Amino acid sequence: MTTERSEATRVLVVDDEKAIRRFLHISLQAKGYDVSEAERGDEGLSLAAIRHPDLIVLDLGLPDMDGTAFLRHLREWSAVHVIVLSVRERETDKIAALDAGADDYLTKPFSVGELLARMRAVLRRTAPAEExxxxxxxxxxxxxxxxxxxxxxxxxxxxxxxxxxxxxxxxxxxxxxxxxxxxxxxxxxxxxxxxxxxxxxxxxxxxxxxxxxxxxxxxxxxxxxxxxxxxxxxxxxxxxxx
Known part of the structure; x- marks a missing residue:
């Protein structure tokens, strides 16, 4: 099996759509990522604290809180990389998410190839070479x-x-x-x-x-x-x- 990264990079997917979570889980796991899932914002924050992921893929439309609220809570105690994956295409939504602490923003529908490229980009910033x-x-x-x-x-x-x-x-x-x-x-x-x-x-x-x-x-x-x-x-x- 071809892996995207040699080490088991931990990725947390926070999305209320079961089909999206399953698709991302299968796609990222096939590239060697260690994937966990959360359906709700509070569950995602708890898993982030327990599992210490290297990267979070976040939907903005969560059932219990807006994604920007999730980001604000997360940034109070964590600097983990976050890529927003959302159907919201308005500039105001993108700006609000990025200002709240997201590293990148990708709109649905999306390609796995582009998502993986965005993930590599943010993860490289923690690599020794980037220092x-x-x-x-x-x-x-x-x-x-x-x-x-x-x-x-x-x-x-x-x-x-x-x-x-x-x-x-x-x-x-x-x-x-x-x-x-x-x-x-x-x-x-x-x-x-x-x-x-x-x-x-x-x-x-x-x-x-x-x-x-x-x-x-x-x-x-x-x-x-x-x-x-x-x-x-x-x-x-x-x-x-x-």
Whole structure:
């Protein structure tokens, strides 16, 4: 049997649809994951505390609580990775889930291949290699220890704000960051409404590091939600624009 990962990575599926839970259990178990299930939010929180999963796949429409409430309770005591898997497609739902602590958001219907790629992306952030100060994404290199950014081995001069934006994206590589999250992490509290400020600086950063800023390959746009740094495996077709 071909395994997705050599170790038994623990995955908790929290979804009230029995058919979805069964489908995910079979699909993920076939790839070598150790899968457990929960139908309700309170059950999912209890299993998270008992089993200490490496990753949670979460539906937002739970019978006893909304998924964002689940995330808020979970984040009070756990930093476990969470991928939301939901039929809700509105930008407001995606932003609320990501702001509440989700690492990624995938809408139903979905492909197992894309879900597995998203899982690999978030799980890599706990691997030893991700703790290294030097990050390479294609032709782009970011040395966090030296605060040095190069493209094709040529150093790219960035302003302090541009570097801080790139640093935030690199340290959350593969994860969608909402506009609000980036504004708070780079500029601090009180700048949550500074979308124009973020847009201008992101445009400037892309002009410096992207081979073709019209079709970004490193900093990808999640339309209406935010940005993510390409993890090398899945690339949005709608990667340009604001």
């Amino acid at each position: 290294e100060p030097l990050h390479r994404i294609g032709r782009l290199s970011v040395d966090l220890a030296r605060r040095r950014v190069t493209l094709d081995d040529l150093e790219i001069p960035l302003t302090p704000t541009e570097y801080e934006m790139l640093r935030v994206l690199v340290t959350h590589r593969g994860r969608i960051l909402t506009h609000t999250q980036i504004l708070r992490l780079v500029w601090g509290e009180g700048y949550e409404e500074g979308r124009h400020l973020l847009r201008v600086n992101m445009s400037n950063l892309r002009r410096k590091i992207e081979p073709d800023p019209r079709f970004p390959r490193y900093i990808l746009t999640e339309p209406g939600v935010g940005y993510r740094l390409c993890d090398g495996e899945n690339r949005s077709e709608n990667s340009g624009g604001w």
